[in-house]
Each structure stands twice: as C-alpha cells, then as structure tokens.
Amino acid sequence: MRSKLRPYQSEALEWALKTANLRGGAVVSLPTGTGKTLVAIAFVERWLRRGSKALILEPTRFLVEQTAKRFRYEGIDASMIHSGVKERDWSRRVIVTTPESALSYLRKKYGAFPSPRAVELASKEFQVVVIDECHHTVGNDPFAQVMQYLYHSTKLGLSALIPRRRTGEITYYIGPIRRWDFSDLRGKGYEKPYMIAEVYEAPLRPIEEELYRKLYELWxxxxxxxxxxxxxxxxxxxxxxxALRDSANRPTAFAEFLLRNVPIASLPREPHKLAVLERVLEDYEGNYEKALVFVNRRCTAELLAKRFSHFNPVKVIGGRENADPKARKNLLEEARRPETRLIIATSAGDEGIDVPEVDLLVFWSHVSSPLRLYQRLGRGLRPALEEGKVKYAVFIVTPGTRDYDALPESLVALAREGVDVAGIFDDMSSSALGEGLMMAQKVKEISHQLGVRGVGSEALVYSLSPRYASARVERKILRELEESVRAGAIFYFYDVSDVYSEIQSRAEMGDTEVYVLLGLNERRYTPLDELEDVMKSSPENFMDSSLCIDPISGLEIKGAEEDTVQWFKIEMYKLVTSGARASKVADLFESLASECPTALVRWRFKVSYVLIPIDDHSMRLTLTAEYGPYMAKNIKQIRAALYNTASLWNLISGLAVGSEGVSLCDRMVKILRARGRG
Known part of the structure; x- marks a missing residue:
C-alpha cells in the first residue's frame, strides 16, 4: 500500500483481522470521514497474500467507482462492476461492485436460491467479503441476499452508524461489532469535526422515471x-x-401544463423520498435528540407531520398563521419541548429557527445556493461549536436528476467552513451525478441510430430539437452538452482526419494564411461509458505521445488554492518542456484530483504561424482547440482529452517537419522556456 494508516486505523485493522480469524467476520464502526475505505484495503491486502479472492460491496455505483480507484491507487488491481459497465471481469482477485450486480452474478452461476451446495461454492470463490454501509444487510435487501450465498466467507463490515434494532441481524450475518466514537479517536490522528454531512439516495420509481424523461424532452x-x-x-x-399533484390542483397556467402532460391520477400517492426519510430517522436513532427536516412545499410538511405523528412533530410553515411574532414564539417554544422530536420547516418558514437541541438536519428539499444552505445549517448546527458536540446533516437526493446537480457547489462551500463532507464526496465521485446522465443517454441513442463513434454537435441539435428549432433551443442543447461534459457524463474530442481534411482543402485552394478554430461544430460527443470503445476504434485520435500545452497562458484551473495552481503549472511546464507523453501529464492531473477533486480545469491547444511546406508554396497555419471544463476527479475524461491533444500535436508537427530548419516541438519548447525564465 502507498498510504500509511493512522494509529486509529491500524488499531481497527488489527482488531478486525483478529476477530475475523476467530469468528469468521467483524464489523468496524468508525465515524464518517475517518477513512474506513483504507482500513478495508489493508484488510483485503492481508488476505490477498494468502491467495484469496475478495468481493467488495458498495451501496451505489458512485462509490463502486471511487473505491475501485482507491484500490488501484494503493497498488491493488480491482475490477469495477455495476449496471453502467459493459465489460465485466469477474476473474480478477478483487471485485468492487454493487449488491445488485453481485446478486445477479451469484444467481446466474450458482442458482436462484442459496442451497447448501451453492453457499459452499460461492464462499470458496469469494473467500473475503467487504460490506460497506453494512447496516443494509438485513431483511430482503440485496446486501442481505448476497450474504446468504457467502455465509462461509470471511467478512468485514463497515458503517458509520449501526442502528440498535439491527445489531442482532448484522452480528448474525457478518460478525461482532466494535464501535470507535470520537472520544476513542482523540490523540490518534483524527480531529473531530463539529458537523458531519452525509447523502442518502432516493431514486425515482419506474413510472416517475418515464415521466421525468418525457418532461426532459419537452424542456x-x-x-x-x-x-x-x-x-x-x-x-x-x-x-x-x-407536490406535482398539489400544483395541478391550483388555478394556474402551470397547473394547466401539468394536466395536459402529466398522468396525475396514475402517480404514486406518496413521494419517492418518504421511505428514505424513514430510514434516515431509523439509522440515526440514538444519535439525535431532535431532527429538523427542511422541505419546500406546505403539502410535503403536512404529509410528513401525519406520517411521523409519533415524533410529536411541529410544523414551521410560514405564511399568515406564523407571521404574528407571538404565534411564532409559541411555536418555537413548542419545538423546544423534550417530547417534540421532529421539526418540519418549509423554505418560507425556516427563518429564525433557533433550537440548540437540534442535532440532526435532514434536507428533503435542498437549495442550490451555498449561502442559503449554510444559513440553514448554521441555525441548527452552529451551537455545536460551543458545545463540542458533533451533529449531523443528511441530504436526501434523487440520482440522475437536477436534484443531484444542485448539490456539489453547496458542499464545497460547506467544506470551506469546516464541515466534514468527505463521505459525500466519496458518494459523488462518479463520472456523472445528475441530469448529465440523461443527456448521455440521448447521445448514446443517437450515435447508435447513426452507427457512428462520436456524434457531431449539429447532428445532436438536429436530432434533439423540433424541425424548425429556434436559436434559443439550439443554444439550450449546446449548453446542456457543455454541462454534461462538466458533470462527467459525456466526452468530446476532435477528429484529426477532419482537421487534416480542412487543412488540405485550404492548401488546395492556394491559401497562404490559414486560421483553424476548432469549436462546438468540430466536436464529436460520446457518452463516457463508451469512451474506451471509441478510443480503441480510432487510435489515431488518442495518441500517448508528447503534447504541447502552454501551462502559463493556455491552462486554467478554478476551485483550487493559488499555491496549488502555481505548483501544478510549474510541474506541467517541466513535463511539456521535457517532451513527456500525455500519460505522464495525466498522472499529474491525477495528483491534482487527489487534493482538489472538484476543481475545474480547461486548456487551450494553440499553434501560431506554423510554416507548412506545400508543393510549390508554403502555408502559415494557426490552429486553436479548446478542451474542458472538466472536474479534476473525472480523470478518465482528462486523460482521453490529453491523448486527443497529443494527436493534434502529432498531426501539426508531422505536417511542419523540415520547415524553417527547426522542428515545431523545439520552437515551442524554446518559447515556454523563455517564458519560464521571464
């Protein structure tokens, strides 16, 4: 392993190894953000030395990708498998996957039911199993069903919170539980935060997914x-x-739109987030005195008050009934009573809520404004600074939608205020988080229809817009493409064959000065999950060769400290001037991602007045291509973009060889070195 364990991580590892050897399994309960994944990797590494094969179960595809990357960073080759991965390699010694994918594999290979023979064979295949968020291994959850097949495997369970009512089942399925709280970690390399944030996902149900797709296409x-x-x-x-149903019952133009386009009568009666809220309150049982749930709509507040009546809820809704200062004072006094365990506040009614006893905030309807979000958090959790008590914030979000898209910037703002959001950033480290997935699916459908690898922006606009689309619609589609690139769902590249054809055409016309600007119209888009296929099918567009990016004026990094940016540019300058390959530069970007995962990077490839010899004359070429913006953590995108940049460089330098008695690369290196001295 490359990383060194902190004292408390080493303590947890040794206990887990000893207990698992004696009892067949162990459960390590460490607070969120303490590096449980590193403990798991060290645990697996010990077993790999014995020739074992390991299965790592993560609750979401986002965490699958993050954990697999972390295994690889630590020097352990891991196969990443989830519903979005086409090529699934179950033969590797470390498999990181979701419980759903694991269950499908086990049923297909060993039978639909875990018979004694199936359990014996499955447990021999995966001698070690790591179960992240192991409080899911109960009831009929896919986690629990996988555990039935792997009953004889050595197990390591990980969780920040072990609900009391689930302790028995978790011990039965996995093994003894040991908890490390913040007092146990004091002086062992961990600094206690005043607040910890976590994300729970609430996916749409099938009928809602279909409606979301329809509305997206309309939009x-x-x-x-x-x-x-x-x-x-x-x-x-x-x-x-x-909330949609409530909106449809109002005398508004929006209601008319809903009644025309939404099958209101066939929608589920309860919102998709309700069951998740029940789970949140259950999971955190024993860790909070009062919970404050933020919603956006009055109808949601009313529904939650009825469903959780046993919590003696208080609604802080806003409006006329709470406008009177005396009435509001009485309401807050009621909220402070010991028997009141749940406060439900709408966005119109959460101003001035000051209940120090609140130690769990739940964002049913979160806000996109970082300032507004922090104001909300501050009301319930700022007192924790004075009390020295850790409090919790939970975000219930809908994956694959704009509900998820609004979260990252707010979390960055919270992190700057000292809030521990490490667990959330792990969960959100996928290629794409929100609505970018929807656009990626559209790009995939169109590319398959056209039978091409990489669809041009004009074809996308034509396919996604009505026959006589306005300029406004076209701009919206192009803006969505850019946002989907930034989210990590889509990748674009420039086809060097197209670039060469353009230069050749201009040469045949006898032009002596040629300016080529590679922009939106020259880009070819592909969903990220098909990028590897695209790279294999057109290797001329993705070369691991030297490249030319001016790190001084052609590289932009946002969202990182100035010292980090300067360090990065200096290191990149060294690589470029030494003729390093694109893969080496990509490794440097990976280092940036480990420090600033949400930083945005973009660069410009530009060559100016390059002399290209033609049969009977010479042509001066100026060419510019823009790349990004990419989030630093989406290294797969960045690596492919660097390879594409290298391919453009290779094309231009090949055309310019022999011109002016000096190679193009030599001239660019001289320019960069001169700037570096300046």
Whole structure:
C-alpha cells in the first residue's frame, strides 16, 4: 500500500483481522470521514497474500467507482462492476461492485436460491467479503441476499452508524461489532469535526422515471413550454409526485401544463423520498435528540407531520398563521419541548429557527445556493461549536436528476467552513451525478441510430430539437452538452482526419494564411461509458505521445488554492518542456484530483504561424482547440482529452517537419522556456 494508516486505523485493522480469524467476520464502526475505505484495503491486502479472492460491496455505483480507484491507487488491481459497465471481469482477485450486480452474478452461476451446495461454492470463490454501509444487510435487501450465498466467507463490515434494532441481524450475518466514537479517536490522528454531512439516495420509481424523461424532452425541445417543463422536473425530483399533484390542483397556467402532460391520477400517492426519510430517522436513532427536516412545499410538511405523528412533530410553515411574532414564539417554544422530536420547516418558514437541541438536519428539499444552505445549517448546527458536540446533516437526493446537480457547489462551500463532507464526496465521485446522465443517454441513442463513434454537435441539435428549432433551443442543447461534459457524463474530442481534411482543402485552394478554430461544430460527443470503445476504434485520435500545452497562458484551473495552481503549472511546464507523453501529464492531473477533486480545469491547444511546406508554396497555419471544463476527479475524461491533444500535436508537427530548419516541438519548447525564465 502507498498510504500509511493512522494509529486509529491500524488499531481497527488489527482488531478486525483478529476477530475475523476467530469468528469468521467483524464489523468496524468508525465515524464518517475517518477513512474506513483504507482500513478495508489493508484488510483485503492481508488476505490477498494468502491467495484469496475478495468481493467488495458498495451501496451505489458512485462509490463502486471511487473505491475501485482507491484500490488501484494503493497498488491493488480491482475490477469495477455495476449496471453502467459493459465489460465485466469477474476473474480478477478483487471485485468492487454493487449488491445488485453481485446478486445477479451469484444467481446466474450458482442458482436462484442459496442451497447448501451453492453457499459452499460461492464462499470458496469469494473467500473475503467487504460490506460497506453494512447496516443494509438485513431483511430482503440485496446486501442481505448476497450474504446468504457467502455465509462461509470471511467478512468485514463497515458503517458509520449501526442502528440498535439491527445489531442482532448484522452480528448474525457478518460478525461482532466494535464501535470507535470520537472520544476513542482523540490523540490518534483524527480531529473531530463539529458537523458531519452525509447523502442518502432516493431514486425515482419506474413510472416517475418515464415521466421525468418525457418532461426532459419537452424542456429540451419545446420553447413554448420549456419553463413549465423545467419547473415540473425540479418539483418531481426535489419534492416528489405529491407536490406535482398539489400544483395541478391550483388555478394556474402551470397547473394547466401539468394536466395536459402529466398522468396525475396514475402517480404514486406518496413521494419517492418518504421511505428514505424513514430510514434516515431509523439509522440515526440514538444519535439525535431532535431532527429538523427542511422541505419546500406546505403539502410535503403536512404529509410528513401525519406520517411521523409519533415524533410529536411541529410544523414551521410560514405564511399568515406564523407571521404574528407571538404565534411564532409559541411555536418555537413548542419545538423546544423534550417530547417534540421532529421539526418540519418549509423554505418560507425556516427563518429564525433557533433550537440548540437540534442535532440532526435532514434536507428533503435542498437549495442550490451555498449561502442559503449554510444559513440553514448554521441555525441548527452552529451551537455545536460551543458545545463540542458533533451533529449531523443528511441530504436526501434523487440520482440522475437536477436534484443531484444542485448539490456539489453547496458542499464545497460547506467544506470551506469546516464541515466534514468527505463521505459525500466519496458518494459523488462518479463520472456523472445528475441530469448529465440523461443527456448521455440521448447521445448514446443517437450515435447508435447513426452507427457512428462520436456524434457531431449539429447532428445532436438536429436530432434533439423540433424541425424548425429556434436559436434559443439550439443554444439550450449546446449548453446542456457543455454541462454534461462538466458533470462527467459525456466526452468530446476532435477528429484529426477532419482537421487534416480542412487543412488540405485550404492548401488546395492556394491559401497562404490559414486560421483553424476548432469549436462546438468540430466536436464529436460520446457518452463516457463508451469512451474506451471509441478510443480503441480510432487510435489515431488518442495518441500517448508528447503534447504541447502552454501551462502559463493556455491552462486554467478554478476551485483550487493559488499555491496549488502555481505548483501544478510549474510541474506541467517541466513535463511539456521535457517532451513527456500525455500519460505522464495525466498522472499529474491525477495528483491534482487527489487534493482538489472538484476543481475545474480547461486548456487551450494553440499553434501560431506554423510554416507548412506545400508543393510549390508554403502555408502559415494557426490552429486553436479548446478542451474542458472538466472536474479534476473525472480523470478518465482528462486523460482521453490529453491523448486527443497529443494527436493534434502529432498531426501539426508531422505536417511542419523540415520547415524553417527547426522542428515545431523545439520552437515551442524554446518559447515556454523563455517564458519560464521571464
């Protein structure tokens, strides 16, 4: 392993190894953000030395990708398998996957039911199993079903919170539990935060997914109803189907839109986030005195008050009934009573809530404004600074929608205020988090229809917009493409064959001065999950050779400290001037990602007045290509973009060889070195 364990991590590892050897399994309960994944990797490494094969179960595809990357960073080759991966390699010694994918594999190989023979064979294949968020291994959850097949395997369970009512089942399925709280970690390399944030995912149900796709297509292609479609998308993903139903019952133009386009009567009666909220309150049982749930709609507050009546809830809704200062004072006094365990506040009513006893904040409807988000958190959790007590914030979000898209920037703002969001960033470290996945699916469908690898922006606009689309619709589609690139769902590249054809055409016309600007119209888009296939099918566009990027004026990094940016540019300058390959530069970007995962990077490839010899004359070429913005953590995107940059460089330098008696690379290196001295 490359990383060194902290004292408390070493303590947890040794206990887990000893207990697992004696009892067949162990459960390590460490607070969020303490590096449980590193403990798991060290545990697996010990067993790999004995020739074992390991299965690592993560609750989401986002965490699958993050954990697999961390295994590889530590020098352990791991196969990453989830529903979005086409090529699934189950033969490697370390498999990181979701419980759903693991269950499908086990059923297919060993039978639909875990017979004694199936259990014996499955446990021999995967002698070691790591179960992250192991409080899911109960009931009929896929985690629990996988555990039935792997009953005889050595197990390591990980969780920040072990609900009391689930302790028995978890011990039965995995092994003895040991908890490390913040007092146990004092003086052992861990600094206690005053607040820990966590994300729970609440996916849409099939009928809601279909409705979301329909609304998305309306929003994208029909300018007459795009505003209403956008509002419906937000309402469905953020608040739930009951909020859509409530909106449809109002005398508004939005209601008319909903009644025309949404099958209100067939929607579920309860919002998709309700069951997840129940799980949150259950999981945190024993860790909070009072919970404060933020919702956006009055109808949601009313529904939650009825469902959780046993919590003696208080609604802080806002409006006329709470406008009177005396009435509001009485309401807050009621909220402070010991028997009140749940406070439900709407966005119109959460101003001035000051209940120090609140130690669990739940964001049912979160806000996109970092300032507004921090104001909300501050009301419930700022007192923790004075009390020295750790409090919790939970975000219930809908994956694959704009509800997820609003979260990252807010979390960055919280991290700057000292809030521990490490667990969330792990969960959100996938290629794409939100609505970018929807656009990626559209790009995939169109590329398959056209039978091409990489679709041009013009073809996408034509396919996604109505026949006589306005400029506004086209701009919206292009803006969505850019946002999807930034989210990590889509990748674009420039086809060097197209670039060469353009230069050749201009040469045949006898032009002596040629300016080529590679922009939106020259880009070819592909969903990220098909990028490897695209790279294999067109290797001329993705060369691991030297490349030329001016790190001084052609590279932009946002969201990182100035010292980090300067360090990065200096290191990149060294690589470029030494003729390093694109893969070496990509490794440098990976180092940046480990420090600033959410930083945005973009660069410009530019060559100016390159002399290209033609049969009977010479042509001066200026060419510019823009790349990004990419989030630093989406290293797969960045690596492919660097390879594409190297391919452009290889094309231009090949055309310019012999011109002016000096190679193009030599001239660019001289320029960079001169700037570096300046």
């Amino acid at each position: 994208l292609s029909n300018p007459l109803v795009s505003n209403f479609a956008a509002l419906a998308l937000t309402t469905l993903s953020r608040d739930g189907c009951d």
